[in-house]
Amino acid sequence: MDSTDLAYDVFAKQCPSRTTLEHVTGRWGALTLGALHEGTFRFNELRRRVDGVSEKMLSQTLHALERDGLVRRDAQPTNPPRVDYQLTPLGREIAERLLTLIDFVQSRQDDVHKAQESYDEARGGR
Amino acid sequence: MDSTDLAYDVFAKQCPSRTTLEHVTGRWGALTLGALHEGTFRFNELRRRVDGVSEKMLSQTLHALERDGLVRRDAQPTNPPRVDYQLTPLGREIAERLLTLIDFVQSRQDDVHKAQESYDEARGGR
DNA sequence: CAGTATCCGAAAGGATACTG
């Protein structure tokens, strides 16, 4: 280690928080956190809210987020079963920071689009 | 559209800012933005800083970020060639918000780890 | 309703060799 090393361990190959971050920022993770930031939902409610997710991926995503302590799963032992998902306090804090990033990227999407056009114009005609 | 729709267009399937967000939060995108947040670097300097990245992935990542207007590429027509990469003002603003999220996740990694252990304990012994 | 299990095609990503 010397002074040129990055200050963030998350940039190391096998960092555990790298895995958590991937759960949070991944396609379905971000979508699910965003949905749950709006309230508490049942499995199939979430499926309808999270546009395009399959049962398999939603299940997988919820398990990962629950295991990380970001989502709480509440199963009533009724028949038919009823399971509610909601953010934990930690999950809410993380979702807020994620949404800050998402909001910002979205608010600057015009600039991004312009940059893409001038980039493509400069090299598209190669 | 009704009131149950998500407030964030980024959650729609084919949203353009979803693509930008993936460039930013993806494994190599986040690493590269984090590295460039520390300064200006040449291609092989970045390769050494971004732990584990291949030439192919670094090249691909830099192209995507440059096209989105987050990274500026400066090539001197010398021999041997010298190319410097740095964040644009927009890239810097995005990197800051990304690092806020990363820092927070990292600072709570202990909580995450504990949650994982109790989760595994509850189901690991099934 | 709330999932799990399996199969399979698509896409990401690494190693290596090569170019200007």
Place this chain on the structure above:
DNA sequence: CAGTATCCTTTCGGATACTG
């Protein structure tokens, strides 16, 4: 040095069928 091109393995993720 700064990449590109190719090959090949691994992972992601959708469709479908099935279970408690």
